[in-house]
Amino acid sequence: MPRPHGGKLIDRHINRHIKKQLEEIKKLPKLEINTNLSEDIENIANGVFSPLNGFLCRNDLESVLNEKRLADDTPWTIPILLDVDKRDIPNVNEGDSIILKSKENGVIATIDIQEIYTFNKESLAKLVYGTTDSSHPGVANVQNMKPYVIGGNISLIKSTPSTFDKYNLSPKETRFLFKQKGWKDIVAFQTRNPPHIGHEYVQKTALTFVDGILINPIIGKKKKGDFSDEVILASYETLMKHYYLKERAVMSILRTSMKYAGPREAIHHAIMRKNFGCTHFIVGRDHAGVGNYYGPYDAHDIFSEFPDLGIIPLFFRSFSRCTKCGSVVNEKICPHDQKYHINFSGKKIRELLQNGEIPSEDMMRKEVAETILKFEKPFVE
Amino acid sequence: MAEEKDEKKFTTISIPTPLAEKIKKRIKGTGFTSLSSYVTYVLREVISGVEEEHEEAFSKEDEERVKDRLRALGYLD
Numbered sequence: 369m370p371r372p373h374g375g376k377l378i379d380r381h382i383n384r385h386i387k388k389q390l391e392e393i394k395k396l397p398k399l400e401i402n403t404n405l406s407e408d409i410e411n412i413a414n415g416v417f418s419p420l421n422g423f424l425c426r427n428d429l430e431s432v433l434n435e436k437r438l439a440d441d442t443p444w445t446i447p448i449l450l451d452v453d454k455r456d457i458p459n460v461n462e463g464d465s466i467i468l469k470s471k472e473n474g475v476i477a478t479i480d481i482q483e484i485y486t487f488n489k490e491s492l493a494k495l496v497y498g499t500t501d502s503s504h505p506g507v508a509n510v511q512n513m514k515p516y517v518i519g520g521n522i523s524l525i526k527s528t529p530s531t532f533d534k535y536n537l538s539p540k541e542t543r544f545l546f547k548q549k550g551w552k553d554i555v556a557f558q559t560r561n562p563p564h565i566g567h568e569y570v571q572k573t574a575l576t577f578v579d580g581i582l583i584n585p586i587i588g589k590k591k592k593g594d595f596s597d598e599v600i601l602a603s604y605e606t607l608m609k610h611y612y613l614k615e616r617a618v619m620s621i622l623r624t625s626m627k628y629a630g631p632r633e634a635i636h637h638a639i640m641r642k643n644f645g646c647t648h649f650i651v652g653r654d655h656a657g658v659g660n661y662y663g664p665y666d667a668h669d670i671f672s673e674f675p676d677l678g679i680i681p682l683f684f685r686s687f688s689r690c691t692k693c694g695s696v697v698n699e700k701i702c703p704h705d706q707k708y709h710i711n712f713s714g715k716k717i718r719e720l721l722q723n724g725e726i727p728s729e730d731m732m733r734k735e736v737a738e739t740i741l742k743f744e745k746p747f748v749e
Numbered sequence: 750m751a752e753e754k755d756e757k758k759f760t761t762i763s764i765p766t767p768l769a770e771k772i773k774k775r776i777k778g779t780g781f782t783s784l785s786s787y788v789t790y791v792l793r794e795v796i797s798g799v800e801e802e803h804e805e806a807f808s809k810e811d812e813e814r815v816k817d818r819l820r821a822l823g824y825l826d
Contacts, residue, residue, distance in 0.1 A: 441793075534822055544807070544815045545824055618824065672780070675790055676797035 369543060369552065370647055370678050373639050374419025374442045377539055381413055382478070382523040393478060393525070397460055398467045399452060406470050406528050407588060407623050408448055409477045411640075413524035414538040416622070418643045423450040425483045425519030433495040436632070436673065443639065443674045445632040447496065449487075450479065451514040460484075473528045482520035489513065496629050499661055505591065506628045506658075530623060532587060535601060537620040542582065543645035545618065551579035555648040555682065556641035558655075559585045560626065562595055562603035562740055564732045566687050566712035568611065569696040574650055574682050581617045582646055583608070589625040590748050595718075597621075599746045606739040620644075630655070630662035631670035635677070642679040651681045688712065689730050721746065764788070 372378075382393075401409075411417045419442060424432065429447050431439040438444045450468075460466055462484055468477045493500045493507045502508050530536045537545070546554055555574045559567065575581045583604055587597045595603075601621070608617055622640060627633050633656035638649040655667035668683045688709040690697045697709075712731060720727045726737040740746050772784055781787040807815070819825040 537819075537822075537824070540807075540811070541815050541819060544812070545819055548819075548825060675794035678797055 369546065369645050370642055372415065372418045372539070372643050373678065374438075374440075376419065377415040377543075377643065378412065378418040378421055379415060379540070380421060380477075380521070380523050382525045390525070393465075393467065394475070396465055396467045396478065397457060398469050398475075399457055401450070401468050401470055401476070403470070403472075404589060404625050405450060405468070406473070406476050407625065408450075409468065409522055409524060410527060411624060412448070412522055413477070413527075414540070416539055416624075416640050416643055417448060418539070420444075420448060422479060422482075422521035423517070423519050424448055426485045426487075426517075428519070429487065429517070433492060436635070443635065443677055445496075446627060446629060446636040447492065449513070450518045452484075452516050452518055453514045454484075454516055456514075457518075467525075468522070470528065473526070475525055476528060477522045477524045479518060479522045480520045481518055484516055484518055486515060487517055496627075496632055497661070498630070501661075504628065504658065504661055509627075530587075530621075532597065532601060532621050535619060535621045536623065537644075539643045539645065542618075542620060546580065546645050549580060549615065549618075553578035553648065554580050554582055554646045555650060556582045556584050556644065556646040557650050558622075558637050558641070559583065559600065559604075560590065560594065561714060562600055562732075562736060563607050564712050564714070564717055564727075564736075565689070565696060565730065568607065568733070569687055570650060570652065570684050573684075574648065575616060578648060579616075582641070582644060583617060583619040584622050584641065584644070585619070586626060587621040587623050591626075592748055594748045595740075595746055596743070596748055599740055599743050602743075603736045603739050606735050607733060610735050611733065626656065628656060628658035628661075630657045631666040634667035634681075635670060635674060638671075638677060638679050638681060642677070646679060648680045648682050650684060652684050653686065686711075718747075759785075762788070 412420050412422060424447055427439045431437055432444050432447050436443065436445045457466060460481065462481050465478050465480045467475055468479055469475045489510050490500050493510045497504055497506045499507060502511055555578045557571050571581055585600050585604065604619055608619060634651055637656065641649050651667055653664050654662060671677065671681045685699055687696060687698045688711045690702045690704050690708050691710065692704040692708040693702055710730060717727050717731055721737065721740055724741060726734060726741070769784055772787055776787045781790070816825065
């Protein structure tokens with residue numbers, strides 16, 4: 369099993385590490401945070417973001433932006449930032465501790481404030497997303513960030529409940545599970561869509577060479593028109609029940625928002641899966657992309673900058689059904705002309721499902737399509 | 750190998766001149782823009798390669814808690 373990123377699986381649960389009395393903590397100043405930030409806190413506390421112990425300080429942020437690495441040279445590509453408005457934390461200074469709470473779940477964590485600083489939104493957007501175009505959803509999020517950033521270590525007091533708790537495993541749990549199953553080489557598949565035949569082909573091609581697969585859908589804030597989280601999970605449950613060996617495939621979720629940062633996010637996705645204990649990570653065409661902001665294989669090329677990433681990327685380019693071969697193929701194994709190829713169009717599958725129609729079995733398993741159609745509202749509105 | 754602090758973020762490392770010349774020839778036409786970027790790449794690769802496989806150290810309490818949860822969720826029999 370690979371070492372966690374940075375060498376150690378981080379655990380920032382307060383009950384395991386901090387002896388301060390909870391009553392004492394409750395007297396600290398409080399800062400209300402949104403869902404995305406509370407997910408970041410859980411991911412730090414559970415070790416998904418290892419080696420981060422908290423939100424980035426300025427030296428790490430600058431290094432991540434300019435070098436795609438933390439200040440200690442560990443590969444890291446996406447800034448994990450706690451943005452604040454100074455009015456929200458009056459009389460709070462560096463060296464203080466405050467409580468982070470959410471409207472829905474109350475007190476979540478504490479942060480020991482190491483640094484409060486400003487940052488340049490335009491430069492951050494340009495370096496992370498490669499654009500300052502506010503039509504890019506990631507750039508729009510940056511533009512909406514508050515002007516100050518708090519850097520410092522967090523300690524989780526209370527996990528926020530998840531609708532999908534059944535599938536919510538921490539890196540500690542996935543690592544233990546893989547060990548119990550006797551898996552040494554594990555491939556991770558990241559998804560934000562129900563599976564079509566092309567996805568199944570990619571997963572099974574990769575699975576052929578390793579011991580097991582972790583199907584790891586991203587659950588969190590999505591764009592309008594995306595499939596809902598419930599639909600993604602139910603459709604994979606169906607696929608796994610009918611078409612996967614139980615002892616070779618596991619599904620658990622990753623609670624985080626999509627940043628749509630293309631190549632940089634592909635590296636971030638790989639790091640998180642390394643922390644879950646995976647040795648390999650599938651990277652497809654335009655991974656974590658949106659619109660036409662990135663080249664189709666930019667997310668493949670970026671991996672060559674990280675010989676020390678510690679997880680092996682498995683690159684897949686195009687795959688389609690070849691009517692001449694009578695099977696799913698990719699560009700390396702099929703000699704036939706494009707006219708024999710049927711592409712797996714997510715858009716076309718979506719349109720058919722929106723009209724209540726079942727896509728052909730060349731595109732999607734019937735059982736999967738039927739599962740999706742059982743939902744009254746399968747898409748995010 | 751002599752080391753000398755050059756500036757805040759970088760350190761100068763001495764390598765034999767013939768080796769440096771060989772590397773300069775080798776990186777022509779590749780994506781490496783300098784001798785330093787090539788040497789950095791190789792060293793990062795070497796360092797990560799020597800990291801041993803990780804054996805998770807679970808406390809007895811941790812192990813029981815994780816096992817119970819995985820069983821309750823149906824991941825383990």
